[in-house]
Amino acid sequence: MIDIPPYPPLDPSNYDLIVVGTGVSESVLAAAASSSGSSVLHLDPNPFYGSHFASLSLPDLTSFLHSNSVSPPPSPSSPPLPPSNNHDFISVDLVNRSLYSSVEISSFESEILEEHSRRFNVDLAGPRVVFCADESINLMLKSGANNYVEFKSIDASFVGDSSGELRNVPDSRAAIFKDKSLTLLEKNQLMKFFKLVQSHLASSTEKDDSTTVKISEEDMESPFVDFLSKMRLPPKIKSIILYAIAMLDYDQDNTETCRHLLKTKEGIDRLALYITSMGRFSNALGALIYPIYGQGELPQAFCRRAAVKGCIYVLRMPITALLLDKETGGYKGVRLASGQEIFSQKLILDPCVTVGLESLSSLTDQQNETLSVLVPKSMINKEKIARGVCVIRGSVKANVSNALVVYPPKSLFPEQLTAIRVLQLGSGLAVCPADMHVLYLSTLCDNDDQGIKALLSAMSNLISLPVPENRQSDSVVENDTSETKPILLWRALYVQELVKGEFGGTISSMPSPDGNLNYNEIVESAVKLYEKLMGSEELFKEETSPAENTTEEENDGGVEIED
């Protein structure tokens, strides 16, 4: 890291828990642990909150991606410090794993962007939104983090294809009614299917289910895509349900390439999330909301909550080494970049923090055991996620500012294996200057080229790219009708590795941002880890005083959505 300002030594130097990194899951844990009375030290090597979930200005985003991309700077290979001054411990140096590769950032109208550069709040882990009925919302309400963040609705969602046309996702009764692209029979079939799902959900919550229709157990275990076929839904509607409502990634019709074939049971759960999201907040337009000032607000809100409960925060503070007990090999503490040694019962680390293989060789088995979660695993099927950020002038759809666009598998080109999701956000969310929009794209991929190709294809479908790029100009489909499309001002393309979190007793490693549209899996893993760390203790238990909760619910669950 760059130059570290001199820090006064931290006091106290002993904590129940040290958390490194201020991503969503780290922040949820820090907040949960502090509110249950543990003493927590929360560190972040960066000068901002959010780690990989941060929302940054364009220059900050650029430098973050560059400094965290492959070809890691040969880490300050200052000869390993003398094992330790203190003879009770041995210290193990840490290595920063880079999550990003194929980073390419291009600016097309630099003057304008420079003028406004600080008015951008661009997400690192976009596109990402919150479903109104998400567990993350419940967690915010429970913890009180909702007091620090405001949301607005995503106005519309669309399904796109190679024709360049964006069709509304008919996700509600009124939307089906208004839809212009569905035939009458399709409207009928789709609504019937929604009613079946609703009736199934109603029957599973109410005991008295004599009249309601239920989906059979057998069907629940079958692949969701087969169940949709069984319901005689036409391909067009199946694709809308699978990729634009259930938000699946892999082509469910292609068993060879599909890494995750969804079961009906899971499919129904995903629809249930969507359906319950639609009506949860009366002032939300649809199922999806997004935090004003960017998704970096979310981890920050939990951090503020943690701070209120006594958690100590230090930014710009990397840790350089772990301290292990010489005798037992157990974890003792960390050494900060400032040189100070801090001790804790437990340690939670950002996914970037790893241990170099060379340093393991000199350690005992017990010591290796302690550090096992920090050793990068070589995965067989290395799934990655390609992300893109575009700053554009104009909007991908007239009269719509905040919108989600989904390109189902094979909708753009025959070899497209996974769905591509695009999220457009406007100045109403305070993420960019007026008359511009920020466009986030993502798709799962096996390798960088495949992912980048898919993203470029989606981009050329939505926006007019100024000049054929120096790289892979063949993948950019030239379009004559690009006159009306929004104009690209700035673009970042990068591929991010998907790292799973790991619980390792005293030391745990958190997951990287995943490929999902929402925070559910991230939050879920944080909750699970908390339960393991703290036994069965419930998250934010003390916050759930009923009185407080009800007033919050009336206040639209604290999710302030303004128009």
Add this chain to the structure above:
Amino acid sequence: MHGRPRNASKPEEEAASAAKAVQLRSLQSQFMTNHHDKIYTNEAIELSTKLLEINPEAYTAWNYRKLAVEDRLARIEPDPNLVSAILDEELRVVESALRQNFKSYGAWHHRKWVLSKGHSSVGNELRLLEKFQKLDSRNFHAWNYRRFVVELTNRSEQDELQYTDDMINNNFSNYSAWHNRSVLLSSLLAQNADGFMPNIKIPEEYDFVHSAIFTEPDDQSGWFYHLWLLDQTLNVETPLLTSSWPSHGSSIILSGAGCLSGSSSMFTTFCSESGSFPLILYFDQAVGGVSSSTVTIDSELKGNEGLVWEPIPNKNSQVSCVWVARLKYVSSDPCEYKVKIRVGNSPGIVSSRGYNFNAPYEFVFTAHVHDTVEDSQEGIVSWTDGFDIWDAKSKDLNSLVTLDRLNAEMDFKWRQEAIDSEVECFGILPDSKIGKLTLARLLMAREAMVSDDAVKGVHYEEILQLYNDLMALDSSHYQYYKDEHSKAFLHKVTSSSESLSRHLLRYRDMNNLVCLRLNNLSLSRIASVEKLLFVQMLDLSHNELHSTEGLEAMQLLSCLNLSHNRIRSFSALDSLRHVKQLKVLDVSHNHIGKHSVDTTRYLCSSPLSNSELGQDDVGKQNPGLVTKYWDAYCVLTDLNLKQLDIAGNEIAGEEFSSFVLQVVPKLVWLDGQKKLGN
């Protein structure tokens, strides 16, 4: 506002409401005193405000306030500021009353009253309405009031139409919005407002409502609107002549009472003791103004100037679909006459909705007057023997083709196209009862529009099947589907000469009467009568008829068989009173008298409402029986029956038989027995 479960109140809530009632009662009595003494002081008015804020339903209090406002307005200077201060206070009270109860008739009416004074700003009203309509978008009070305000503000109907668009897009289960849409469109279409041509707008509206219907076929709002659209498509406003008897180009044989020797079976023979025959005009909708000046007759038959046209069934009514005049002839003067009738030559025939009959129609027929050879016979009419097959060359069936003139209508094409596309559309809506019903209705409408003989009648099988399905699917509306099934069946029978002739016969014994046999078809109602005006003998036995409604137009009918049906009283035969020609009636094996309480009895003239009843000889001799059998008495006294079969009904018996013989002295045959001593 909708779908909220009602919970039983808790004891403390009951206590609270009891306390409120006590308070309310004392307020109410004070208020009544004020009202009675016409006290309009500030305190008294304040009291009524309090009362209304608790109970907006206190209509008297609203009326009191109106009086109070009038009183105050009369006292002050005509300064607009003072006036509007008083009225604004009223608006405020109404608003808070509405917050208490959004559905208070009194409150909404009071607001209208205040607004009509013309001193208040109407701009606020729409804003207030937006607020209320957000809370309950379907509330019809708010929609009513909206229409009122819109009229006051001169807001354009197009803008209001856009508003219904928005409301429907928001939630299409909003019948109030659909209704307002139909009101606005009717008005815009009637004005021929910019771009509002029915041939363009109506198909657009079909597209719009299809989305609602297909998205949720179980929701009623869309279907109601669809029904309205269908009505707009099918209803040709100007009345048309549907059929007549005699029909154009036909020949009839007229004679006095009795039989003709060797009359041709080619033509309808009409015998009359009175020396007149009916001329029947059948319109597609009720019209008035049919008279000797609007319908002119050019004929060699003497004595028919200034014909009297009577509406059937109700003489006193101004309008009817069926109009009858009686043409005189002299049977001792055998000859051939041409008769030319012109309908609507001079204006004056107007539909009940105010549209002029503007398609003058002329028809010509030939009347052969024959001398009577034999004396009238009084033989019994049999329903089993003595029939000859129908001669297909008869011209009587001309009456089947008159409807085709509809095609001459200028805007007929879009209507036909609209119905065609509707048929196509609802053909794909599966498993919906209302969908099937709509499809059946559409197919019926389509049949009515078809003029090409090649494709005429091709849909009836499908229609009948749809109604059969519906009867099986939806037993609670069985009778309705049954009736519609009967209608469709009769439409099918009368759709072509060929299909109708299969049911036609001639009855040899009585001058080759035209006999139509529609027995054993499980008919529950009569239809297509306009095409059967020439029928003289009708066999409807072994059906499921409940009434003879519709038969009144068949002025030539002289023999009617209704045996083995479901007639429950003589009141159900009421329409037969207008069939003056009826001589033979068989109502045996029905349910007359079976139900001691039969509500249909009370729909017709009853002993209490008809003072003339029982004033004749029978009534004077036997007031008890007349009271007991008043409905039979009503019907039978008006008929000239020679033959009646009543056996197999609860009512039948010696007492009733003797009563019948008294009431119908001319009766010859009763239940197959020749009347003795006659």
